[in-house]
Amino acid sequence: MERAELGAVLRAARSRIGPAAVGMPAGFRRQVPGLRREEVAQLAGISVAYLTRLEQGRGPTPSVQVLGALARALRLDGDDRDLIFHLAGSAPPPDTRVTRQPGPGSRELLDRLQHHPAVLLSAASDVLVWNRLAVELFGDFAELPARQRNMLRLRFLGTGLPRMSADAMRAIPAEHCVGGLRGAYARYPGDGQLRALVAELRARSADFDQIWRAGISRTLRSTAATIDHPDFGPLTVHGDALRLPDADQTLVLYTPAPGRTAAVFRLWRDRATEVPAAGTAAEQSLSPDAYPVLEALGGTSHGNQAVGVSRTSGISRVVRF
CATH class of the missing domain: 3.30.450.180 (Beta-Lactamase)
Incomplete structure (x- = not known):
């Protein structure tokens, strides 16, 4: 257990969260940012004396239940939550719900x-x-x-x-x-x-x-x-x-x-980048493997261009592969 480091992390986490974030009144004469020890202890269901010892790096090894309660009280999740478990020498609990939000980027x-x-x-x-x-x-x-x-x-x-x-x-x-x-x-x-x-x-x-x-x-x-x-x-x-x-x-x-599938993918790529004028189709040059694909789909080719016809939509367009 890394007692000193755990104490420092708990103190920093307490300083980052204000009373409004946990549904507590701000009150008066709050001389330092964040929550008081008494407030964190109340939210976590532990004694102020025990929290004081943990923050000062001289407390006993906290149980996973206490660590979980502190993480909830301090609104720690993800890597921040896992950090206090690792510092206390315990394995972080697994997530209980599937993440259905795409990650950043x-x-x-x-x-x-x-x-x-x-x-x-x-x-x-x-x-x-x-x-x-x-x-x-x-x-x-x-x-x-x-x-x-x-x-x-x-x-x-x-x-x-x-x-x-x-x-x-x-x-x-x-x-x-x-x-x-x-x-x-x-x-x-x-x-x-x-x-x-x-x-x-x-x-x-x-x-x-x-x-x-x-x-x-x-x-x-x-x-x-x-x-x-x-x-x-x-x-x-x-x-x-x-x-x-x-x-x-x-x-x-x-x-x-x-072959054929790769040619269709190239058709899609070019269609995504086309910027045709109103009422017209964009004219682009074609590679040789475009012709059999479009002809098989009901299109025609001429010169270095081809007119592709969708099997269901019937929409014609001049495209580049």
Whole structure:
């Protein structure tokens, strides 16, 4: 136990938090910033004398219950909470709920991944953030109610995405996703939303229940899948799962198979950067592998340009691959 360092951290934390933050009146003659020892002791349910000894670095080793009470009283969370546990020689308690807020910079990171579709998933497979090419591949998650933005719910219970039918969703391998959910179920015993999701999936999907009963816990892994896109037909992609351990979230980056799928991805990239004049299509140069793709989709090519025709929308545009 690092008694002196723990005392210094507790004193600093007490000085940073004002009475209003914990619902206490400010009162008069408050000569130093932050809470008084008496106020912290009251909030934590310990004696003033015990807190004084801890802050002076001469107290006994506090129990995990006392450390938890001090962390709550001082409004410590995350790394700050873990710090006082480590200084006292105890393991920090695990988080009890899934983090469903994207970490700082996550949206900017996905926006910079302009060449491939990417989504950020919570430990419960909630879709938290997605980039523009993910909209091209899956459809816009913003069109779905927040409760429906969950890959496992969409895979086993949903009606699909705006650009993916329910059958196409069910064709995506799910064993690793279900195994990852089982692991999250064990890590977050206090997350009622997660437990309700598992109960609903098991009750309404025999396929999910069968995989769940296999009892396999896995992290989300990289996998290949063929997606039947409504505009461009079968697209073969490889999903690379990159775990972000601080928030227990996963960034999934989708790379195309060489050939036809790669050409469609280049089409999407260029479409995202087009700035056509009103009522006209942007004219761009094409690489040779663009022509067979667009011709297979019902488009025509001429010179170094091609007119692509969507199978469902019928919208023509001149694009660059």
